[in-house]
Amino acid sequence: MNFDQRDQEGLVLGVPRAAFRPSPIFLALVALFVTSGVLAWNGFGNIRLDVFLFVVSGWLVSLCLHEYAHAVVAFRAGDRSVAHRGYLTLNPLKYSHPLLSIILPVAVVLLGGIGLPGGAVWIDRHQIPGRLRHSLVSLAGPATNVVFALLLVVPFAIGVDVFARPGFWAGVALLAFLQVTASLLNLLPVPGLDGGNVIQPWLSAQWRRGYDLMAPYGFLLLFALLWNPTVGGWFFGGVFAIGDLIGLPDYLYADGLRLIRFWQG
Template sequence: MPNDRPGYGEPLLLGVPRAAFRPSPVFLALVALFVTTGALTWHRVGNVRLDVFGFVVSGWLVSLCLHEYAHALVAFRAGDRSVAHRGYLTLNPLKYSHPLLSIALPVVVVLLGGIGLPGGAVWVDRHRIPGRLRHTLVSLAGPATNVLFTVVLVVALRLGADDAYPEFWAGVALLAFLQLTASLLNLLPVPGLDGGNMIQPWLSPQWQRGYDLMAPFGFLLLFGLLWNPRVGGWFFDAVFALADLLGLPAPFYAYGLELIRFWQG
């Protein structure tokens, strides 16, 4: 018979070992790298372009982990205990699908295009979660994390930015811009993305079947939409307008994008 007292077997939380909730060493290493490179950037130690590169990329990966963790945590609270057994609640980015497609590809897109491309994915057993609203909340949890990140970074930038530490604040501004683009991309009603998954439970059975057929090709559809000059133009016009509305200064995040491309300087 399971015993949830510490020191007797593996302590349980809602029927799941507490170890399933502990942050992984990989995530803790990413946080340590984020803090360390942020400090190096602040004090301009060594090659500042490499410092900003490490600061932005590690910060982006930390946000990716928290985005997927939010999906998993809401799913767990809604009734799907399998997310804990799969390791999704340990914040380990290697658990969130394929390392190349879920981690490497978004980082490359960040470096080359300055776009916060949606990254990893958690597999949720939808049959264990009752009610359409809960399914929508599971899908909303990830983008909500990006929105929160955006707000926190913009507030920090507006309260603390000065000319004494331009590289550091350029990195913060670029991270805020990436979070903003990720928020909007994830909320697009594209099959397979969070925005599409939010509305999927409310579709008729016939439309749900069509949606499920299209979902595996969501990334390709997203790239196709952004590649279209008109649609891509609309999207980036919306991003830049919202950035201006939030008070995110374009010169700062443009400078940040220039800095992380260290191979060009």
């Protein structure tokens, strides 16, 4: 955003600057992510617990940034309500329901190793002119996951010695794998998900009405699609193919998934 557009009362485009200040909860998540990463790097204490905290906190940080990306693009496009709702503070508790936004995605990560779409920001679409801007708001979140995935695979692309600190690099690989799954899931053209919301503004009025009726059930539709052996096979085949394409070692993220399930011994 253009922070030069301020008035003398300390507002940014009519919104108090406090609305843009990162929340203590988000800062605590970042601190936990960094601290657990240092512990995993040094192999301090229980390495499985270190990697568990590293992956879970890193995943939650990425969820916050995903939703923040939606909100900040919507804000720039004209929707000031996202600031008043606290979406620009990166507070995960502001993004929809804590059960669906935080607990369920983390549980799916631990049990299935899938980066399930989590929270959601409510956008006042009436305040945003133009179909392209609506699509860009929806695309901003998955784009964040794509950037995360590419950044996380850089060490493997440059040939880092993963055997020197196997626990840490297994955690990094698993985080990258989660970002790949999240990117693909969010880009699926399913009503209510980001991929569906990208194309929704371009639909005819009749198709848009049908889309809007299906949107509240998009999450259930996603589960149904993944449960189907054929569709699920296509999806995971795509995930593994992308992982291979960007140089993500499959044995390493599999080891990361084993490590975060520290309760299995």
